[in-house]
Amino acid sequence: MSTNQLNVGIIGAGRIGKVHAENLAFRVPEARALSITDLNREAAERVASRCGIPAVAGSADQILADPAIRAVLICSSTDTHADLIVRAAQAGKHIFCEKPIAHSLARIDAALAAVQQAGVKLQIGFNRRFDPNFARVRAAVAGGEIGAPRLLHIISRDPAPPPVSYVKVSGGIFLDMTIHDFDMARFLIGDEVEEVYTAAGVMVDPAIGEAGDLDTALIVLRFRNGVIGTIDNCRQAAYGYDQRAEILGSAGSIATGNCYPNQATISTGQCVRRDLPLNFFMDRYTESFSNEVRSFVQSVVENKPTAVSGLDGRIPVVMGLAARKSFDERRPVKLSEIQ
Amino acid sequence: MSTNQLNVGIIGAGRIGKVHAENLAFRVPEARALSITDLNREAAERVASRCGIPAVAGSADQILADPAIRAVLICSSTDTHADLIVRAAQAGKHIFCEKPIAHSLARIDAALAAVQQAGVKLQIGFNRRFDPNFARVRAAVAGGEIGAPRLLHIISRDPAPPPVSYVKVSGGIFLDMTIHDFDMARFLIGDEVEEVYTAAGVMVDPAIGEAGDLDTALIVLRFRNGVIGTIDNCRQAAYGYDQRAEILGSAGSIATGNCYPNQATISTGQCVRRDLPLNFFMDRYTESFSNEVRSFVQSVVENKPTAVSGLDGRIPVVMGLAARKSFDERRPVKLSEIQ
Amino acid sequence: MSTNQLNVGIIGAGRIGKVHAENLAFRVPEARALSITDLNREAAERVASRCGIPAVAGSADQILADPAIRAVLICSSTDTHADLIVRAAQAGKHIFCEKPIAHSLARIDAALAAVQQAGVKLQIGFNRRFDPNFARVRAAVAGGEIGAPRLLHIISRDPAPPPVSYVKVSGGIFLDMTIHDFDMARFLIGDEVEEVYTAAGVMVDPAIGEAGDLDTALIVLRFRNGVIGTIDNCRQAAYGYDQRAEILGSAGSIATGNCYPNQATISTGQCVRRDLPLNFFMDRYTESFSNEVRSFVQSVVENKPTAVSGLDGRIPVVMGLAARKSFDERRPVKLSEIQ
């Protein structure tokens, strides 16, 4: 294959690391994974074998020290992201990092400062921007198909809540789940949110409430440009994974629906029905994952800005902190209140 | 026809008075309109001729004084509703009155007191409850098809704003437009709202803002039972009249879409398309108007409670006042704050 | 009401006679039913009372002899249609007659000759042309929205078969059921069929086969202009009344779907579903019945040709006879073979 390929190292061989490894191997000819590492060495070996990755590294440091590697994908647990970004930047590697960078703004800012100082590229893993459905909504807004946006609705519901053990370390629904929707809101409207207001509760599982978190939420967003919108989140939808957006503009509206495993409709004496929507984020967002990694690789190879910057990784955390503050204080909260 | 028919008088022969007169004449065999009146006598005469109403009265008082008439439909301008309710109640007539009863709670309470004292029936004209689409949503909730409700969304957008001259006397978007959606929210969930929060703006026409009103709004609702929801209003949707609702429950969701003039889909080299939805509330809600008047007639004939009580007319006005207060004070407002 | 109203007599107070009487009374202000008759006098009296028809006639002759009546609606049983057309024409009445005129071409031709000789208007009751869905398909073809038509599909399935006693006198599926679709095919394409080919069987109920009829059929149509198409008929569809059409043209296609009682979609852990389509032709085609009678009345009042001529009543019978001949002889049959 081409000598112009980007040599990549992968830190983390869990669920999402495996996805990126497969996409690099099978769908992004411009890149090649040279090495992968994981605290669970067997997991790294399985992915390496499956994807033809020649080396399994003993540690992230070993990857960061490898002069043949120009870029790293950080797919390890959230609490390691900020520190790995700093170290990767200091090692001169371009960085793709899963969301969120961190739960604390101080750690995020330290990471972004290291990136800036090193002059490396950083892309945050907001894969949904690369989904053909949401990309089409953005294109309609950006292309003027619906005129000036006025109202936005994002519906984002999980099929089932994660284990309470995970909830406890997740950073809370706003930093763990809504963070994708905060990014989506900014992406779709192409403007910044000034203020949020949260109405939320525990409706799915009392244990989530006992863990200090919420499982159902409505967040109202007020953008600088006057657009107002809502995010609707629930940790459980009986019918599966529900991922939609709708925008009203001065010249029309655009709405995108869920994705289904097939287009078949069955009519019986009871009802007219179809099968449930794609239920798992890996199935629903398959295409977005390969698109985002390819986009990152192209940014590096062609020396262009990444599609999702470090700041794009910071702002949704600010929004998540503001959303929680709004819930706690039962009032609208300006993003400028969050330091 | 039957001697058991309910004899009715109609006060007001404008757009909505004409609709009720036609429905009584052609679709509600249990009732007969004996008399109609309007400040514009020619309008009353046209409707009488069209609908076979034998008499055109010179005033509302003449109708209220007619012993052959057992019930009246109050279809005159909003500022006359409360006073006519009082007089009709004192005359012992059963009353169907268009929404809203009044913009002031004091006037509403006086009207409701008169109704209670007289022991007559009162139904408020929230016709959308009788629309087959929204009725189906309510049936799904009431019948447990989607489990316990969690999240509600109502989208209610007009094709085009009314003239600014009307806006000035309308009582504002919350009492003029959202009032239907406040009623719908209570009807669909079957519970009371405790608190509202409003995010709104002037996005359609600056003249509406200059008149002291808003044209685009999101209202967050918090119900006593924990359900949270939103109402989305805009005075202008380029594609026409947009009237939808969606509820997420613990066992599933129900969503109802717009109504179209036909079911045809056209595919060309440009796109796959259909004609615009029904654009006028008379077309969109045709069936609901005849259903509501028949429901009122049956309540009187069979001596049952009406489907939309006087209290059902009062509460949405409280909600409208709270929504405006929330906008003005930029904070969530409890309904209990509104006196 | 207006002195320009068309005075009408109604012959037959069964299911369809009642529909026309109600539409005349409540939805066609340009006409007034003066008299109605039925072999079952009580049925006629009930309809007269419901619709405000002043007289119940003792016979069709009495109606035909009434000089105040300018037009008649023939809604009696099929075997009486042709003879009543002849007598009505001789009496100088304009005629609306339910389909089919007769099962025999000789009787049809005698009826059409009488109409022509008398110079009265005749409209045949192919109501589906006036359905907003099929009218939209026709408009797309006539207006060039899909270019030159190439392929046509009509799907027309009943919820359940009629009683076998009815099947025996029905004239067979092609003259009883497909006849509507033969008319629809000519109407949608705007051209004449030259040849038909039938594949059919007994799949719903063996008793229908024992009565000499078929219950499931595909009929291939070849039009003079080269268009080819199919009609799909079944006497039983588990999910209800299925009435669709689709046309492929050189510039695109148009397809129209079924009509539903509401636009609600329910998503549960099992499926995404909606309620069954409107199940009864009275519900499905409500609007078409009032449109067709109003169209007839306007043709008379404004002295214009009727929208569905006597020839439009004859040709589908020819097609039905050809379709049966094709089935019997297992070969394509030209319409010119049918005398």
Next chain:
Amino acid sequence: MSTNQLNVGIIGAGRIGKVHAENLAFRVPEARALSITDLNREAAERVASRCGIPAVAGSADQILADPAIRAVLICSSTDTHADLIVRAAQAGKHIFCEKPIAHSLARIDAALAAVQQAGVKLQIGFNRRFDPNFARVRAAVAGGEIGAPRLLHIISRDPAPPPVSYVKVSGGIFLDMTIHDFDMARFLIGDEVEEVYTAAGVMVDPAIGEAGDLDTALIVLRFRNGVIGTIDNCRQAAYGYDQRAEILGSAGSIATGNCYPNQATISTGQCVRRDLPLNFFMDRYTESFSNEVRSFVQSVVENKPTAVSGLDGRIPVVMGLAARKSFDERRPVKLSEIQ
């Protein structure tokens, strides 16, 4: 990778050969392509490089002589299929062969005899059976969800006709295009067709007619079990690739629609619209191609019968010949007439 992998050779590196090579490389871990060949050696080299295939063979014979190769994919031009099947069988290789095997039954029968004699496996490339949409329709029939099938409709239209130069060597529309639909009809119903009747014409391009072929066709199918159905083919649909099927059964119906690049709906002042369906068979049937090759590989590895047998490759050719004979003789033709 695993030593249990099936070693495969690929004969033909054109459009479809490339698809199979990529699927083997990236989506079928149970197999490995060892060698590829093409008359155009550069094409073979490009595919080999892209897909990591270690060798480019100088000829099919070289592949067939390679003892390391256990199975071949025949992706060369149609006229070479039958002969290559014979030679591959004689070489003891398992065979996946693109459709059709040949245009002549004699050549097909010779190929199938060689396969049977050698005892190797043969799968024919009717990929659409592996499409999730059509597979769902089949599952509904096989699983009894719609009861006993009665009526079948397949719509299969290309976005645009192939060049006339291709039409001339294509074997005609029935062997080139409808052949997929003949297979689909048998697959969906799970029974054999006894008789076909064809109505067809030249509506897209007169040059296709001058080449002796047709471009628009309806074929009526009569199955042994009584089911009747139609196939609708057109070489040109303005809106793109149209691939649908619908079956009516005694207990309900199932219909599958087209696939779209996104689920977005745009509403403007003109219409409610969505983007055109996936327009190219590579996009529309992506998943089916990888599914079919994986199915073949698994059949060999697990020593099971292939999902699409040699007989499944023969029968659609018989149907195509019968369809043409029906058109030529303007009469229904039994498959038993085709020798």
